[in-house]
Amino acid sequence: MMRLLRFLKPHRWTITLVCVLIFLQSLSTLYLPTLMSNIVDTGIVQGNIPYILRVGGLMLLVSIAGVGCSVTASYFSSGVSAKFGRVLRSQVFERAERFTLHEFDELGTSSLITRTTNDITQVQQLVNMMLRLMVMAPLTAIGGIIMAVSTNAQLSLVILVVMPILAIAIFAIFRRSIPLFRVMQQKIDRLNQVLRENLIGVRVVRSFDRVDYEIGRFDTANFDLTNTATKVNQRMASLQPVMMIIINLATVAILWFGSIRINAGAMQVGNLMAFIQYVMQILFAVMMVSMMSFMFPRASASAARINEVLDLTPAIHDRDAPTPVGPPTKRGWVEFEAVTFRYPGAEQPAVSDLSFAARPGEVTAIIGGTGAGKSTLVSLIPRFYDVDGGRVLVDGVDVREMPQHDLRARIGLVPQQTVLFSGTVADNIRYGKEDATQAEIEKAAEIAQAADFIKALPNGYDTVIAQGGLNLSGGQKQRLSIARALVRRPEIFIFDDSFSALDLKTDARLRAALQSEIKGATTLIVAQRISTVLDADQIIVLDEGRIAGIGRHRELLATCEVYREIVASQLGEGALA
Known part of the structure; x- marks a missing residue:
């Protein structure tokens, strides 16, 4: 005290x-x-x-x-x-x-x-x-x-x-x-935890008709606190x-x-x-x-x-004397050199011995089964975690040697779990660039295929978004999240399974619009659907945290058995011919 x-x-x-x-x-x-x-x-x-x-x-x-x-x-x-x-x-x-x-x-x-x-x-x-x-x-x-x-x-x-x-x-x-x-x-912590989980997951609770169960769980925590108090x-x-x-x-x-x-x-x-x-x-x-x-x-x-x-000291912090940004010839490059990472308390590494390079002007797609380590891989680039072995390089510099602010200023991330903040539609898009003009906001929305549904909202770009975006559909939230990254105009785009809530038609239009917009930038796309990665310049196939194959679509069909299994499961055996 x-x-x-x-x-x-x-x-x-x-x-x-x-x-x-x-x-x-x-x-x-x-x-x-x-x-x-x-x-x-x-x-x-x-x-x-x-x-x-x-x-x-x-x-x-x-x-x-x-x-x-x-x-x-x-x-x-x-x-x-x-x-x-x-x-x-x-x-x-x-x-x-x-x-x-x-x-x-x-x-x-x-x-x-x-x-x-x-x-x-x-x-x-x-x-x-x-x-x-x-x-x-x-x-x-x-x-x-x-x-x-x-x-x-x-x-x-x-x-x-x-x-x-x-x-x-x-x-x-x-x-x-x-x-x-x-x-x-x-006990107050526990009560808040139960309340928060219930309010965030209210749709899941109702869809599985678990209202009575959740009421009982809350009552248990509530009575426990009451008895102690x-x-x-x-x-x-x-x-x-x-x-x-x-x-x-x-x-x-x-x-x-x-x-x-x-x-x-x-x-x-x-x-x-x-x-x-x-x-x-x-x-x-x-x-x-x-x-x-x-x-x-x-x-x-x-x-x-x-x-x-x-x-509590954060495990990740800036070095006292960070290394300056690399030469312009390496600007936008993302390189993994024998990278291994294990989550705290985990028995096995989430990713092991990853080595590849993602270059400016190219699209690098990452695909693999559930738990293969795709999201873990891209979370190491903005340094959400520090690697246990090897190096992650951005612009030719180890991310551990760069100030976190400078590193993340180069990156436009669209996370797997869409997060919107209370405020207007324009405020949420402007979150990616604080001084973005209205024209920049509208352009980012058009590229993200969000302009049409935004115009149909009661107040357009000034429409207030409910907490957590509950007044929007999953696809609408995902497109706003993509627009938020686009308005930033970074050197590196990371799309972590960011097209999963889109229908195939919107997905195709969005990827076509992105091609001209992100031209010259380094783009990494984590995807579940083969259709999303077919035209990628480089596809990285992950299997149990390791690279099972690297190449273009045709090359991997001929050389990577894991990739062939994914293609066959989604497009049928005929797609392997």
């Missing part, structure tokens, strides 16, 4: 002001019982009405000043804690944005969402509480003890008996509650009645022994009333600390989870 407080450093002067205001509020609170004692002992007992009015007016002014300090301190402390939460959320999100796919797999998307929202909220609330109580509670407690002792030292022995009992009760309750707070945050809150809720019992018993004891001293003439009624007020202030200061302590275990668990994100 203490490590996160470094983000409060820019607000140190505001925090100082809050501390001063809280100090003044505490002084006003401690001064009021003395004034009340004077009213009772001097004004009421002696019947001095002017004195009562004069001191009563002073009490009113002191109370107004204390309230003013309290409101102002609360205003500034709330602002500081809100800004602290904003900065912390930005830091966590910025760090998560730089994570590789490996870190996302390690932490989990649902957990990252919980850490960015719920966990930071818990820490922010604790900071707000600390800013108001970290000065008030100690001052009130210490000042109350000093004033109580100065009022009547012998009666102050009651405080020495009550305070240890109160401390033991608080410690016992917190010792049983603290371990459950981290468990509760983990109930157990924690029950234990923490027992703190207040225990403290109130102790405080009331202390009040009874003070009245008992105080009345004895009043009868003996050793104490005045006003002093007893002031003493009771000081003891109440002391005990309520302890209660304020306990309230903060109620929040501290959960916030501490949340802070540990936030620090885990901030401390």
Whole structure:
């Protein structure tokens, strides 16, 4: 928790002001019982009405000043804690944005969402509480003890008996509650995971009529969280009645022994009333600390989870002195030199000993069975993962030696799983090039065969796309994804099975339009359909992560048995003749 407080450093002067205001509020609170004692002992007992009015007016002014300090301190402390939460959320999100796919797999998307929202909220609330109580509670407690002792030292022995009992009760309750707070945050992670999976996969859930099953799965996670939260809150809720019992018993004891001293003439009624007020202030200061302590275990668990994100170093990062871009003669080249890659925790490499070159102005198609390593191969080019062996070269430079920004600026990737963002159609296409003009957007849409359906939308290019593109078909989303890459006009195009949702007619028109547009660029196409790769300048056939053959369509029919099997399965035995 203490490590996160470094983000409060820019607000140190505001925090100082809050501390001063809280100090003044505490002084006003401690001064009021003395004034009340004077009213009772001097004004009421002696019947001095002017004195009562004069001191009563002073009490009113002191109370107004204390309230003013309290409101102002609360205003500034709330602002500081809100800004602290904003900065912390930005830091966590910025760090998560730089994570590789490996870190996302390690932490989990649902957990990252919980850490960015719920966990930071818990820490922010604790900071707000600390800013108001970290000065008030100690001052009130210490000042109350000093004033109580100065009022009547012998009666102050009651405080020495009550305070240890109160401390033991608080410690016992917190010792049983603290371990459950981290468990509760983990249960929130699980609930978010189930909810996120269900909302994203709502069409699959309904198509397989698994609504009742998903409701049961959510209820299980929900009840699990509820049971843990109930157990924690029950234990923490027992703190207040225990403290109130102790405080009331202390009040009874003070009245008992105080009345004895009043009868003996050793104490005045006003002093007893002031003493009771000081003891109440002391005990309520302890209660304020306990309230903060109620929040501290959960916030501490949340802070540990936030620090885990901030401390996690991405496995892929830029070198301190990256190699400059290669000579112009190699611009646009993609080369694999004996590349081997294994996913973390996997027993076998996903791809092994891959060696080939994709040249500018040529189309390199990658084909193979399910799990052959096609998508893994193309994900190594933009350096989503680092190879375990060999090298991946872009423009003649090892991708590990290039700044990631420069590397990915050369690439236009259309992923296998289409992802659209909330916003307009134009915004989604412009995602590939931030400063793209309307003309560039429309041209990219035309080449991607998306212009016709965009014009048919209610507001054309200004039509708002629902979250995840749920108001578009699979083929429409895929064409927008292709347009997003085209508007970028990169050196290297990567189409990762990007035509699978298109009908054959649209597929043919799209590939014909692409030929002139991507002429001069290096193009890699991952495909399942033979019709998509027939005209490729180079076809790479993968089988169980290894290259089974490289060549054009006719060459592979004669030399590669794996390719012949794929052709026969899609086009029939007659296509082999």
